[in-house]
Amino acid sequence: MTARILSGKEIAEQIKREVAEEVRGLVEKHGFRPCLAVVRVGEDAASAVYVGSKVKTSEELGMISEHHHLPAETSHKEVLKLVKDLNNRDDVDGILVQLPLPEQIDEREILEAINPQKDVDGFHPINVGKLSQGQKSLVPCTPAGVIEILKRSNIPIAGEHAVIIGRSNIVGKPMAQLLLQENATVTICHSRTKNLAEIASNAGILVAAIGRAGFVRAEHIKTGATVIDVGINSVSSAEIAKELFGEDEIEKRLNTIIKRGFTLVGDVNPKEAKEKAANLTPVPGGVGLLTVAMLMKNTVEAARRRRGI
Ligand code: NDP
Numbered sequence: 001m002t003a004r005i006l007s008g009k010e011i012a013e014q015i016k017r018e019v020a021e022e023v024r025g026l027v028e029k030h031g032f033r034p035c036l037a038v039v040r041v042g043e044d045a046a047s048a049v050y051v052g053s054k055v056k057t058s059e060e061l062g063m064i065s066e067h068h069h070l071p072a073e074t075s076h077k078e079v080l081k082l083v084k085d086l087n088n089r090d091d092v093d094g095i096l097v098q099l100p101l102p103e104q105i106d107e108r109e110i111l112e113a114i115n116p117q118k119d120v121d122g123f124h125p126i127n128v129g130k131l132s133q134g135q136k137s138l139v140p141c142t143p144a145g146v147i148e149i150l151k152r153s154n155i156p157i158a159g160e161h162a163v164i165i166g167r168s169n170i171v172g173k174p175m176a177q178l179l180l181q182e183n184a185t186v187t188i189c190h191s192r193t194k195n196l197a198e199i200a201s202n203a204g205i206l207v208a209a210i211g212r213a214g215f216v217r218a219e220h221i222k223t224g225a226t227v228i229d230v231g232i233n234s235v236s237s238a239e240i241a242k243e244l245f246g247e248d249e250i251e252k253r254l255n256t257i258i259k260r261g262f263t264l265v266g267d268v269n270p271k272e273a274k275e276k277a278a279n280l281t282p283v284p285g286g287v288g289l290l291t292v293a294m295l296m297k298n299t300v301e302a303a304r305r306r307r308g309i
Contacts, residue, residue: 001223003273003280008145008289011152015293016061022300023062026309034303035064036094036120036295037086041079041105042072047098054096057292063299066092076105080113087115093303094120096295117306120298123169131177136305138298143175145290146207146228147182155205155226155279158183163200165189165216165267166209171230175207196220208267214244218272226279230287231267246271 027033036058040051051067058065068082079101086095095118101107111119116126122140130137150157162184166172176186184205189196200206200220208216209230221227235241241253244265256263266283273280281287303309 001276001278003227003275003277006149006153006279006281006286008149008281008286011149012145012289012293014152015148015290015297016057019293019296019300020061026300026303027062030307030309032091032303032307033062033064034093034299035066035091036096036299037066037068037092039068039070039079039082039086039095039097041070041074041098042102044100047100051098053292054295057296058299061296063296064091072102074102074105076109079105079110083110083113087113087118092118093306094118094295094299096121118302120295120302122174122298128169128174131174134181138302139178139294140170140174141291141294141298142171142230142287143178144294144298145287146175146230147178148290148294149228149281149287150182150205150226153279157205159185160204161185161187161202162205162207163187163189163203164207164209165196165200165220166207166211166230168209171209175209175230179205179207210267212267213240213265214267214269216268216273218269218276221273221276223276224278225276227268227273227277227281228287229266229268229270229273229281229283231265232283232288233265233267234262235265236262241265244269244271246274 038051038054040047055065055067086092095114097110111123114124116124119127119138122138127137162179164172164175167188167190176188179186189199197219201222203225205226207228213233213235238254245253253263264284
């Protein structure tokens, strides 16, 4: 079997076109553009790239974006004050505080200070609680993006056994809630799970959100399964790359390692997964692209709900 590759690019572009259309409608009918405020503290290189792409995309889709970049030594109180100011501003629809934050800042308190109606990352306990009760809420972007990939690729979810490896608040847990809402039978695995391969290989839908390059191998995959790879890891060793990629990809990957010093890989071994799965998301070019698209969708959603439109 050779797996169908589920391109995140096409789906993300489709969602972004829909969001741009909605923004045009809001401007024409209601005279405003949704505004996303992004807060970044310090100089984390990956955060700078993520925030850059969020700000750029929101502007491309016709929204207003604000980038509040504070120095690494900013105090907890100052970040809290900025969040409260953004909460109080009527023109700001979405607030996103990019993680990780420097250690002097209490991440939990900052996330809890965000007005839940403006919490476009969906990390506030109110939104987490609403999600678990099946109420309308702002949903974390990465797992929401996985659902979009499944639905827009016409992969049935209801009645399927979905296994998620990983139980973080950002991916694994909300992923489980969303799959449950779609009527899948859900199992969550983690580092203490016994017989992980046996459980995973029962899944019609297998979601890997672990943070370990190529962890999911043939033994974890049921023949004909849909495998969703959320992981983003960098690999700089040519030897490891050769274990992960087949003839179709290895040359390109080795060239990337030579050029950039690393290549991005997921939590799934793509060489083995392609031979067993029916559907597979690639890394890069899969779930990662959906995360930003879903943030845009959440911002418009937050703007509509808060303004009662
Ligand atoms: P976390 O480190 O917060 O969680 C990892 C989870 O994997 C934990 O629940 C952990 O279990 C579990 N785990 C670790 N090792 C094993 C093991 N050997 N066997 C079984 N389970 C294991 O990571 P995140 O959820 O934040 O991210 C997961 C991956 O997704 C990362 O590669 C990250 O880069 C990527 N990611 C991608 C995004 C995107 O936009 N595509 C967005 C967010 C994350 P335990 O709880 O027991 O420790």
